[in-house]
Amino acid sequence: NAGVMQNPRHLVRRRGQEARLRCSPMKGHSHVYWYRQLPEEGLKFMVYLQKENIIDESGMPKERFSAEFPKEGPSILRIQQVVRGDSAAYFCASSPPNTKNTGELFFGEGSRLTVL
Amino acid sequence: AQSVTQLDSQVPVFEEAPVELRCNYSSSVSVYLFWYVQYPNQGLQLLLKYLSGSTLVKGINGFEAEFNKSQTSFHLRKPSVHISDTAEYFCAVSEGVLTGGGNKLTFGTGTQLKVEL
Numbered sequence: 001n002a003g004v005m006q007n008p009r010h011l012v013r014r015r016g017q018e019a020r021l022r023c024s025p026m027k028g029h030s031h032v033y034w035y036r037q038l039p040e041e042g043l044k045f046m047v048y049l050q051k052e053n054i055i056d057e058s059g060m061p062k063e064r065f066s067a068e069f070p071k072e073g074p075s076i077l078r079i080q081q082v083v084r085g086d087s088a089a090y091f092c093a094s095s096p097p098n099t100k101n102t103g104e105l106f107f108g109e110g111s112r113l114t115v116l
Numbered sequence: 117a118q119s120v121t122q123l124d125s126q127v128p129v130f131e132e133a134p135v136e137l138r139c140n141y142s143s144s145v146s147v148y149l150f151w152y153v154q155y156p157n158q159g160l161q162l163l164l165k166y167l168s169g170s171t172l173v174k175g176i177n178g179f180e181a182e183f184n185k186s187q188t189s190f191h192l193r194k195p196s197v198h199i200s201d202t203a204e205y206f207c208a209v210s211e212g213v214l215t216g217g218g219n220k221l222t223f224g225t226g227t228q229l230k231v232e233l
Contacts, residue, residue, distance in 0.1 A: 033218070033220070041225055042122075042225040045220060045222065056220060091159060095218060102165075103167050105219055107159040107161070108159050109159040
């Protein structure tokens with residue numbers, strides 16, 4: 001009974017490189033969310049996606065960040081030209097279709113990005 | 117816009133003592149409320165949730181929370197804590213199911229519970 005799967009768990013990048021974080025939602029879930037957790041802070045919403053659609057990206061930085069959830073395969077959060085301030089834990093969550101929605105989100109174990 | 121305030125960033129407590137972690141929220145509409153727990157280097161795990169009905173909600177690991185609409189609070193309590201309860205606890209609010217069927221949760225900054233012998 002696989003939960004939300006994220007990889008890589010840890011990623012180290014040098015400034016200016018690209019980071020790609022992947023997320024496979026729980027089986028049967030059609031909604032994916034990305035959150036960022038900075039040191040000593042709570043989780044901040046970034047983006048909410050369904051298959052092939054970005055529903056709400058109000059928390060995404062205007063530049064360098066993008067997200068997708070293709071018809072096939074995992075959701076991907078992409079950070080271009082990383083800077084030290086991007087160092088954080090990035091959590092993916094999923095939720096089931098509306099008819100089975102019980103309100104909560106189901107979280108993965110996170111991808112911890114370190115920018116040198 | 118909704119917001120969540122967790123006034124205590126850290127709460128130290130001795131094992132077998134009771135604990136209360138405070139959470140206040142701000143929202144212009146009816147809300148759903150959640151408490152999540154995060155153990156070191158892990159993801160968030162749902163402790164309990166309030167959607168409707170009884171204002172006293174019981175969750176896993178002996179935790180419970182009470183929804184107080186007049187005080188806009190959702191404090192988490194446990195009558196007797198264990199060393200294994202040491203973790204970070206996050207309160208979250210949702211304004212219900214979104215257009216498209218999703219849930220957008222707004223989180224507080226977290227409370228680090230440290231249980232000592």
